[in-house]
Amino acid sequence: MTSPSQRFVFWGLVLFSVLILSLPTIIVVGASFTAGNIIAFPPQGLSLQWYEKIALARDLRQAFGRSLIVSLVCLAVSVPVGTLAGIALTRYRLRFAGALQVYLLLPFTIPLIGSGIGMMLVFGQWGLLGSLWPVGVACAVINLPFIIWSVSSSAASLDPDLELAAATCGAGRVETFFHVTLPGVMPGMITGGLLMFVLAMTEFLVSLLLTDSRTVTLPVQIYNNVRSIITPDLAAVSSVFVLLALAAVWLLDRLVGLEIFLKSK
Numbered sequence: 001m002t003s004p005s006q007r008f009v010f011w012g013l014v015l016f017s018v019l020i021l022s023l024p025t026i027i028v029v030g031a032s033f034t035a036g037n038i039i040a041f042p043p044q045g046l047s048l049q050w051y052e053k054i055a056l057a058r059d060l061r062q063a064f065g066r067s068l069i070v071s072l073v074c075l076a077v078s079v080p081v082g083t084l085a086g087i088a089l090t091r092y093r094l095r096f097a098g099a100l101q102v103y104l105l106l107p108f109t110i111p112l113i114g115s116g117i118g119m120m121l122v123f124g125q126w127g128l129l130g131s132l133w134p135v136g137v138a139c140a141v142i143n144l145p146f147i148i149w150s151v152s153s154s155a156a157s158l159d160p161d162l163e164l165a166a167a168t169c170g171a172g173r174v175e176t177f178f179h180v181t182l183p184g185v186m187p188g189m190i191t192g193g194l195l196m197f198v199l200a201m202t203e204f205l206v207s208l209l210l211t212d213s214r215t216v217t218l219p220v221q222i223y224n225n226v227r228s229i230i231t232p233d234l235a236a237v238s239s240v241f242v243l244l245a246l247a248a249v250w251l252l253d254r255l256v257g258l259e260i261f262l263k264s265k
Helices: 004-031 049-056 058-091 099-102 110-126 131-154 158-170 172-185 188-202 205-208 219-229 234-253 258-262
Strands: none
Touching: 004 234, 049 058, 049 172, 049 234, 058 099, 058 131, 058 172, 058 219, 058 258, 099 131, 110 131, 131 172, 131 188, 131 205, 158 172, 172 188, 188 234, 205 219, 219 234
16 A cells, blocks of 8 residues: 555656646647737737648648548558558457567657658659659558557457357358458558548658658648748647547547557557
C-alpha cells in the first residue's frame, strides 16, 4: 500500500509530464488568437483575425483540399490491405508467417528519408510525380504497420468459436468473413483508419519529395510559408491540425470507446 508521500510524488510526476507534453500545443494555440502581427505568448490581445485570414487564403484552402485527397487515398489503400494482413497474420497458420510479419513491418526499420527518396525515384521513373494519388499510396505504405497492429489486436481477441459456430450453421467462408470476422475486427479497423487518416493529413517529408509547386499539400505549404516569415496565421493553421487530432480522438471514442482501444493495446 502506497503512502501519501509516494502518491503525491507519483501524481506530481504525472502532472509534470502532462504539462511538458502539452506546453508546446498550449503556446501555439494561444499565439493563434493574438491581435498583434507577430507570434507572441501570452497573446497581445484576443482576436480571430488569423483564423479569418487562413479561411480566406486560397493557397491554404487548396493545400488543405489536396491533403484531404491524400488522406482519402491512403485510407482506400491501407484499410483493405492492413485489415487482410492483420487477420491473416493472427487468425491463420501461414508458411513463413514470421518472415511476412517482418516484411510488412519494414517501413518502421527504414529511415523515412530513405523511403521517400526511393518512392520519388520509382514514381518519377513511371512519370507519376506531380499527382496526388502516389502521395496517398506512399503514406499508406510507410504507415501500414499501424493499422496492421491495430487489426491484429482486435483479431487476437476475437473468439474463434464464433467462426466455428457460423460454419456449423452452414455459413461459407465468405459469409463467415463478412458477417463474423469483419465485424469482430471492426474496432481495430476504425482505430487504424483514423490513425492513418491523421498521419496522412500531417505527413510532410514524403509530401515534400513527391509533390511539385502545383500539388503541394498543407504541411508543405506551411513549410514554404515558414521559410519566408513566421506570422500568427501559421499558428492558426497548426491549431487546425490540433483540432483535427482532437476530432479523431472524439470520433474514436464515439465509435469504438477509448477504454476498448486502450485495452487492445
